[in-house]
Amino acid sequence: MKNSKNILLYAIGMVVVLALPLLLQSQGNAWVRIADIALLYVMLALGLNIVVGYAGLLDLGYVAFFAIGAYLYALLGSPHLTDTFPAVKAMFPNGLHSSLLLVIPAALGLAALFGALLGAPTLKLRGDYLAIVTLGFGEIIRVFLNNLDHPINLTNGPKGITAIDPIHFWGLNLGKPLKFDGFTISSVTLYYYLFLALVIFTIVISHRLQVSRIGRAWMAIREDEIAAKAMGINTRNMKLLAFAMGASFGGVSGAMFASFQGFVSPESFSLMESVMIVAMVVLGGIGHLPGVILGAVLLAALPEVLRYVAGPLQSMTGGRLDASILRQLFIALAMIIIMLVRPRGLWPTPEHGKSLARRGTPPASGMPAAAPGVDTPADELPGAASRPMSINP
Numbered sequence: 001m002k003n004s005k006n007i008l009l010y011a012i013g014m015v016v017v018l019a020l021p022l023l024l025q026s027q028g029n030a031w032v033r034i035a036d037i038a039l040l041y042v043m044l045a046l047g048l049n050i051v052v053g054y055a056g057l058l059d060l061g062y063v064a065f066f067a068i069g070a071y072l073y074a075l076l077g078s079p080h081l082t083d084t085f086p087a088v089k090a091m092f093p094n095g096l097h098s099s100l101l102l103v104i105p106a107a108l109g110l111a112a113l114f115g116a117l118l119g120a121p122t123l124k125l126r127g128d129y130l131a132i133v134t135l136g137f138g139e140i141i142r143v144f145l146n147n148l149d150h151p152i153n154l155t156n157g158p159k160g161i162t163a164i165d166p167i168h169f170w171g172l173n174l175g176k177p178l179k180f181d182g183f184t185i186s187s188v189t190l191y192y193y194l195f196l197a198l199v200i201f202t203i204v205i206s207h208r209l210q211v212s213r214i215g216r217a218w219m220a221i222r223e224d225e226i227a228a229k230a231m232g233i234n235t236r237n238m239k240l241l242a243f244a245m246g247a248s249f250g251g252v253s254g255a256m257f258a259s260f261q262g263f264v265s266p267e268s269f270s271l272m273e274s275v276m277i278v279a280m281v282v283l284g285g286i287g288h289l290p291g292v293i294l295g296a297v298l299l300a301a302l303p304e305v306l307r308y309v310a311g312p313l314q315s316m317t318g319g320r321l322d323a324s325i326l327r328q329l330f331i332a333l334a335m336i337i338i339m340l341v342r343p344r345g346l347w348p349t350p351e352h353g354k355s356l357a358r359r360g361t362p363p364a365s366g367m368p369a370a371a372p373g374v375d376t377p378a379d380e381l382p383g384a385a386s387r388p389m390s391i392n393p
Contacts, residue, residue: 021192025185032188036260038300039195040253045280045296046202046289047249052278053287054215055242056222058131060274061118061138065247067145067269068114069107069254071155074264076103077165084153100169103255111251112244119243123236126225138274146266160265167194167259174259191260198256202249206289209245218242219287283338285345294347299331306330 024031044066051059075081076098082089088096098106122133149157166175166187174194178185209215217238220228229235258264276299284295310326338346 017196018193021189022185025189029186029188032186032192034301034304036188036191036195037304038297039192039199040257040260041277041280041300042199042293042296043195043202043249043253043256044277045284045292046199046206047246047253048277049246049281049287049289049292050206050209050218050249051242051246052281053292054210054218054222055239056218057239057242058127058278059134059243059246060131060271060278061134061136061141062246062250062277063269063271063274064118064138064141065111065115065250066254066257066273067141067264067266068111069251070258070264070268071145071161071254072107072110072251073098073103073255073258074161074164075154076106077259078161078163080156080161080163097165097168100167103167103259104252107251107255108248111254112248115243115245115247116240118247119240123239135271135274138269138271142266142269145269155266158266160263160267162263164258164262164264166262167191167256191256195256198252203289203293210289214238214241279335283335283345285348288345288347288349291345291347291349295345298346302331302334303327 021032021035024035044062047065048059048062051057051062076096079095082092082095118134118137122130125133145155146158148155149159155161166173168174172178172190174190175187177187178190217228217233220231220233221235221238225235257268261268280295280299281292282295283299284293285291306327309330310324313326314321342348
């Protein structure tokens, strides 16, 4: 009975999600664009959740992988390389115009490589020290993108790269509307369905990782790295895998962002973007997939919705208050209220709540009491089993 009810809820939710852009399209493409951007942020938040939520590694430079994927697609899908390098022009006289089937694996692989390169020198860092190092990595990537216009013009510097091709595959160009018997599906709606398919794929991969031995190993490292080592978990490989897997989703999201916008510049990948992505994971519920999705959708759509609130307030003050400043103020107030009312997030993981509740209760009859200073018995650690677990991929 419960399973059939869940299936019914999933079916209703899928119908609503599929019909949403067609309903929003009747009110103008601006609302569909907001939904598209929200889906991109969902993908980013799910990728960061692997690093922060599963493995417990605070990454404040996650936007760097977003930038890597965006610039990779910009170089593969714009005339910048052929206009700048005669050798590339000779090899591809009509331009690169790379297909989606090439872009996604390339962005995924390159971002995963950079994720592993970031994780390698930070294996012994935790907490604030890891946050500072990853923050610096994100700023290094942004500064490089801002200055790689000389002596070799690779990124076009602060001017950015323009004229980026829209996504195209199997003869379908998402940059042009699609017509069916008098009904027109706009370009932003086509992008919505592509982003939705990628988000669903990301959710499936994240869920399978969470319930796998690798996911349990990440959670054991998050709870107590020393105990995880004692259980035979190769913490070095697990951390590198977490950084690489999380970065790969960021790279794919960046490539989709570049194709959707048609323009990229270093200004789109500032530290504030990383902070917002971390806030999506924390406010939604660290380690809980539905909570992370909820946090990403709310924080991605909230600034756009608040335009309709900040505009009238600006008019009431005679223009003395900037609408963008009011929007940031409202977002900050909303985040503070949420963290005060729901300190573990809007939708925290139920298992984590039960684990915390158990720590404040005496052990069940027949079970030995925990030693002083020990919060959780060893057999309750995430990833623990009835015998030592060895993970050495």
